[in-house]
Amino acid sequence: MRTSTEQRRQFLAAANPAAADEFADINWFHTVLLTVTPALALYGYLTTPLTWPTLVLAIVWYFATGLGITAGYHRLFAHRAYQATNGVRATLLAFGAAAFQGSAAWWCRAHVLHHRFTDTPKDPYNVHKGFWWAHLGWMITQMDKSKWGKTNIAFLKNDPMVSFQHKHYVKIALTVGIVVPTLIGAAYGDAWGAFFYACMLRMVFVHHATFFVNSLAHTVGAKPFSHLTSASDSIITAVLTLGEGFHNYHHVFPSDYRNAIKYHQYDPTKWLIAFLSYFGLTYGLRRIDDEEIDRARDFVATGCCHQPPQDPALPPISVDLFRARVAAGEALIVIEGTVYDVKPFALSHPGGYATVMNEVGKDATAAFRGEERSSDTSLNRHTQEARAILKTLAIARLDGMYRLPVDHASS
Helix, strand or coil: CCCCHHHHHHHHHHHCHHHHHHHCCECHHHHHHHHHHHHHHHHHHHHCCCCHHHHHHHHHHHHHHHHHHHHHHHHHHHCCCCEECHHHHHHHHHHHHHCCCCCHHHHHHHHHHHHHCCCCCCCCCCHHHCHHHHHHHHHHECCCHHHCCCCCCHHHHCCHHHHHHHHCHHHHHHHHHHHHHHHHHHHCCCHHHHHHHHHHHHHHHHHHHHHHHHCHHHCCCECCCCCCCCCCECHHHHHHCCCCCEHHHHHHCCCCCCCCCCCCCCCHHHHHHHHHHCCCCEECCCCCCHHHHHHHHHHHHHCCCCCCCCCCCCCEECHHHHHHHHHCCCCEEEECCEEEECHHHHCCCCCCHHHHHCCCCCECHHHHHCCCCCCHHHHCCCCHHHHHHHHHHEEEEECCCCCCCHHHHCC
16 A cells, blocks of 8 residues: 555654655655666666667667657547557557556546646646646656546546556556567667667657656747647747647647648657558548638737627527526537537547536536636636537527526526
C-alpha cells in the first residue's frame, strides 16, 4: 500500500524535522527516472564513442517513440482525431510506452483534463504556476489529484488495447524502449553505445520534447486563433515537439488530426497519419472546415469572443414548448438563446455523457462560456470547435429570449 503524503511527512519529521517539508512531497519514481536517464546519457557520452549505426538507431527510435506519443497517445487516444487499424494502434501503444511517460490511460487522463481546464487550478500542468512547473514540476511532486478537475475517460477504460498496455506497461516499456534497441546494437557490435545513445539519450530528448508542449508551447508564440488560453503557435516549438508547436490552433480545434494546417508547416505527426491513410491503415481523419478556421481568426482580429446569439433562420420555439419537449424525453438545452438537441453528441462529449445530460432542460450558456458556476463545468471555456459542433445540433431559437428565465434554468 502506498504511504500517504501526510504519513511520509510525519515519518520524515520524526527522523529529520528540517527535511520533512522539503522531501515529503517529492514523487521519487519520476524524480529518479528524470535524473538517472540524463546522468547515464552523459556517462555514455564521456566513455563510449558514438558510431554512425548507433546514431541512425537513436534517431529512428527517437522518431518512433516520439510519434508513439504525438500520433498515438495524443492525437489518436486522447483526442480521437482519427481512427487506426489494430496493427497501427498496437504499434503506437508499444512505442508510446517505450517513451517512458506512463501508460496511455494515465497520460491521456491528465491531457484531457489539461484541455478541459486549461490555465486553471484544475489543470494538472497549469502554466500559470510557472514554466518549470508545467515542464517538470507537476511530475516530480506528489500532487493531490483530488484538486484536479473531473472528466470522463470511459472511452479509454473500455478500450481493450489501452487496458492491456496499462496492465503490462512496465514490461512493454522496458522491452521496446531498452531491450530491443540494445539487442539491435549488440547485433552489429555496439550494445553499450545503443544503450547509452538509443535508449538513455534518446529518452531524455523525447521526454523534454513532450514536456515542451506543456511549457514552451504555452509561453512562446503567436495566438492567431484564440486569446482565451496561453496556448501559442511557434515554429520553434513545432521543431522541438514533432509538430505539436502549433498549439494555439490545437487548443481551439483539438479534434483536428493536424496541428499545422498549412502543407509546408513542420508537423511530422500529421504527415505520418496522412501517409498511413493512403494505405487504409488510418481512417476517419477529422479535419476542421476552413470556414470555422477563418471564423476563429476573425474573432481574434475583431476582438469578438462570441457568435451572434441566435440564427434567425432557425424556427422559433416558446419556453413552454421547450419545457414540454424536454418533459417528453428530448435532450434539449439552451445556449445563448439557441435550442440544441444534444443526444447525438452526448456520448462523444470529452467531459462525459453525464456532463451534457445534466444540462438538459436548462440554460447552459454559463457552463458553455466558462462563467462562474459551482459545478466542474465552470472553468471550461469552450473553443470555436465546440461552436462548430453546436451548429450541427441546433434545432430552434428560443422565441423572444436570450436566456431561459432564472427560475427555469435551475429546474
